[in-house]
Amino acid sequence: MMMSETQTTDKKEQDSENGGPRDHPSPAAPPQDPEWERAAKPNLSKEERTMGLSKEKLRKMMYDMLLGRRFEEKTAEAYALGKIGGFCHLYIGQEAVAIGGIHALEKSDYVMTAYREHVHALQMGVEPRAAMAELFGRIDGCSKGKGGSMHMFSAENNYLGGHGIVGGQIPLALGVAWKIRYRQEDHVMQVYLGEAAVNQGAFHESLNMAALWQLPLVVIVENNRFGMGTAWERASSLYDISQKASAYAMPAAIADGMDILDMYRVTKEAVDRARSGGGPTLIEARTYRFVGHSMSDPVHGVYRTKEEVEEEKLNDPIRIYANLLADLEILSQDELEEMDTEVKKISEEAAEFAEKSPEPETPELYRDVYAEEDVAGRLYFDGRR
């Protein structure tokens, strides 16, 4: 597959040559095999697909996807009731990407993403009740109600948010990867972004530095084919995001974002490489958003047809995985339903908890603006305090 076939330039070797341009070898670009994509997803037997992962882990992946799905359905419900405000971007349909990707990490690794982040936050260890309380804007929220849907954070779980500026999280993630290298830790930084963020300059500036300095950064592009109402092919002159890595002599891979095990397999390889000093990897996860861009955007209509959405829904990552686990007798239909009842209950309780949690009080307005407030001179100029 691409990742293995794509070779990187060895900086040391390159720098040691002092003869100038004409002596610098051109690194290999991605293979030209028109079959690249099928090649990217090897033809594995059902058993092989599970990569010998423990039954528990395989079941946990199912559980996590179900929880993500039910939690967000509850979120949509609460939003409709006006319990949640502002922008709210659901992840329904894309669960396999973040959950498969994060399952490939160790507890000490870091994750950062954009605003479509509820499931990433949960997967990193944010309690459903803390996530829901954040959506409700309450003091028990994971950001004390100050961040909301787009800005969840959890320092204790190495979950670094939750960012609203398209592409803005990429340079920040680069900095975390830099810190890992700086302190010579063996952690990995995983950053998620939507495919539309690939066009932002921040993406390119960051990939170059990550590759130049061989930082432990795994960049996962969630290609759900639309940036709001703009289809990727209307926004990029080159369809293949993974190929953009060749501009940075960076290994790249494509993962089937609707198949949690393929997502895990591809990400794990990149994570292992990063952890062992092999530098960054660009992963393009091909996925699809079953819901509107945000709560105010209809599921279909202007920029995609009902038929298209219906057809894509046949690839529901949860159904696909459930069938596999059933075939492998790892999770029966009954067990699945049990699981489902459980996560529904958790989402339910999360909403009840959020409902009861108090709103942050007025003094909170001037808290967390500065870490060091106890300074000489005036910090606030609104004449209110």
Place this chain on the structure above:
Amino acid sequence: MMMSETQTTDKKEQDSENGGPRDHPSPAAPPQDPEWERAAKPNLSKEERTMGLSKEKLRKMMYDMLLGRRFEEKTAEAYALGKIGGFCHLYIGQEAVAIGGIHALEKSDYVMTAYREHVHALQMGVEPRAAMAELFGRIDGCSKGKGGSMHMFSAENNYLGGHGIVGGQIPLALGVAWKIRYRQEDHVMQVYLGEAAVNQGAFHESLNMAALWQLPLVVIVENNRFGMGTAWERASSLYDISQKASAYAMPAAIADGMDILDMYRVTKEAVDRARSGGGPTLIEARTYRFVGHSMSDPVHGVYRTKEEVEEEKLNDPIRIYANLLADLEILSQDELEEMDTEVKKISEEAAEFAEKSPEPETPELYRDVYAEEDVAGRLYFDGRR
């Protein structure tokens, strides 16, 4: 060579396919031949190298390079005498790039570049005296003395400046290319930038849009191997700039920036393609700066050795070309010296003219800030007028 071998994605064809990612073909990336670079510069006989260009044109190219060189030597002299202030970036050693590139254009085409721009300005038709007066900060300067070394402009000659922010001119040039397409003109926009600007997000955002919309933009990267004191290999994870075009499915080429005829040949092909609706091209011109980054930067020392500079000077584009023209009996040694005397005289006179030109008067301070000043309300808040 690369340009011809690299194929682009046909947007129409791509958009007409409606099946989503898996149906989009991956465009070809640059060839993997390790010999790519020599391949990029075909092995031509002396006669072939002149591409049947008229004797006049071939001599004019020599004349232009000589003028550029002598004009800047005069500039350095005047700078040493304190007649010129601020930042001043000389082009000595790189003349073949802009002069060869601009010779491939029609009078109605546009050019924009960064701050290392004296020769670009002259080549686009700015009078040496107007350029020198600009350097002296005088009213007869091509920007009325308000722009200086980094900001020369000439509307009548389609010379769009002269920009000081690394990479800042690229989106502007994209806009000019957009206007050409918008008005369905058959002009071409040529933008020059240093190799260090390739790392800026602005470069990537612009190339994507240029390729996406197939705009008549020719992007010429002057790879003189250093951004101030930073060697390119210390700033980019991939040495081959031309290959970065593969991230945009854009044709790319490498030109020998010390050989004005190779520069002309490669640029002409890109310009013709752009003019005939073939879209943008990325050209990497491999060149070298014989002088310091700016007047305050020593020629060698910190970031490059005397030996390196001396060795590169053996590739002086003027000497190389002079020898060729002599061998082909297009320009004799005597004629060359005649030419040299003439351009020295012109540079001399330019300095005398600049010396005599008055400084802009105080009222100029508030001119050219707004095009429409005659508005209701206050525009300036300094309480000075």
Place this chain on the structure above:
Amino acid sequence: MAVITYREALNQALAEEMERDPDVFLMGEEVGVYNGAYKVSKGLLDKFGDMRVVDTPITELGFSGLGVGAAMVGLRPVIEFMTFNFSFLAVDQVFNAAAKLLSMSGGQFKVPVTFRGPTGAALQLSAQHSQALEAMYVHFPGIKVVVPGTPADAKGLLKAAIRDDDPVCVFEGEMLYNLKGEVPEANDFVIPLGKAEVKREGGDVSIITHGKMIHVALQAAATLEKDGVDAEVVDLRSLRPLDVDAILATVVKTNRVVLLEEGWPYGGITATIAALIQEEAFDHLDAPILRVTQADVPMPYAKGLEKTAKPSAEHVVEKVNRVLYR
């Protein structure tokens, strides 16, 4: 006069100017197929085609520079920022290019580009999506800034901005798009830049503001009226050029001033206007000029906190009472 929304007024302004001048085009994220994130450009793609209503990749720096470059060579681009919050990525092209090209070229290159989009806080969009940024733009000479607060002003000022030969930034209000009001239909209806408007006459105190905040000011004035206080509400409409005569006139009339803006106080619009009034009408002031702005903090998500952070009619009333020493 027809009664239409602020959104429709902007849409009309765009359509009319595009009809009038083939060099005018609209470019930005989602302006075409999606009809605009806030539907301001509804129907324009169908009417004018995809060379004049252009969906861009998410590359604020790139397409803003494109607009400036296209303006250098004679087009009149209207660049939409989905919201000005995202324009931080683009300000290099606005402040280092658009604002300076005419000057650096000694008058050779005009830059008749218009940048437009919503400014300020909507509802619970939290810190990164709730910023009123006109104060940052107005700081840079070479730029003009307008901030329409009503449908009529939206139409008249956007048309004026598009016709102006300088870079003009039009700050709209997300919360205003649905606001209805009377708007002249005349094709040549244009509101010249630099003209403030007294939105409410009054003799006791002057409330000077702009954009969305005029409605907060009028609300405060209504409350004060019940209390026997007759407040004058001056809508600046244009921040650069600024109608200083109108400002001084109301100060001379009431001798008491409260300044109101949606954004932050340090370096805010109200700071400059306070400095200007005390310098040019010192002897006409019977009390210090007081300012009302948003709380000097990043906007929090929580409903209650956000409400408290925003400038309100109560804040204005309180400051008015203080300048009236009551």
Place this chain on the structure above:
Amino acid sequence: MAVITYREALNQALAEEMERDPDVFLMGEEVGVYNGAYKVSKGLLDKFGDMRVVDTPITELGFSGLGVGAAMVGLRPVIEFMTFNFSFLAVDQVFNAAAKLLSMSGGQFKVPVTFRGPTGAALQLSAQHSQALEAMYVHFPGIKVVVPGTPADAKGLLKAAIRDDDPVCVFEGEMLYNLKGEVPEANDFVIPLGKAEVKREGGDVSIITHGKMIHVALQAAATLEKDGVDAEVVDLRSLRPLDVDAILATVVKTNRVVLLEEGWPYGGITATIAALIQEEAFDHLDAPILRVTQADVPMPYAKGLEKTAKPSAEHVVEKVNRVLYR
């Protein structure tokens, strides 16, 4: 105390803080091999190696974000902008990330990053390279801003900035790098943020300013002295936090104020301070507060025009005479 240059003072501050705390590193364009475009980081690469003195590609947005991200997880990056003119490309990471992360995360992520570099005009660098941008930075809550005008302040404030747990922007002066002055050697010499300093005592009028302009103010004060006018010169040193007590104290003392800054007037630092003084010391003012700023235009290249555009001692003297009604 040793007499060293402003440049050396900054260099010492960096070296001392890097010695003291292994989490402190310097990153930016040309800071390493080239020893800094203005040689501020001279010798640091040799001393600390290339993981702690890092040359970056020319990608202001990228490496600024890197600094913010690294700060989120405990490092204390010092990010150098070769000049703040180039930081327009990076402000999204400063204003949308650094300034807001602590708040958006409900206090979980501190951002102890320092951004530093020269501000303002040097000599004939023309419009894009001559901007004093501290006013733009100070507008955003969540950011702290200091502007040292002497070698001692440069060292003490940079050290304080690096030790501070919030994002601090240090605005230096290109024209100040060679300025010599006495600087305490003590390793723990730190000047707390938010403390202004009276650089010259006087009773007739207060000239309040910061950064490079304190020297213009002192020059004006010297001229005025010959003329029998005793001016007090207050150096703010820190703009956010701002030493309001020191400002009010000098106003109460002299009752006449001239404000001076290098940058543009609309939304300038002086505008906020004028608004603040008239609000909080109205009755202590015997004359309107006057302001001196650079001409409200993009900086032209021509020597004479540039000189005229810059704020000068003559401008200050003229305004002082006006507030003294002479």
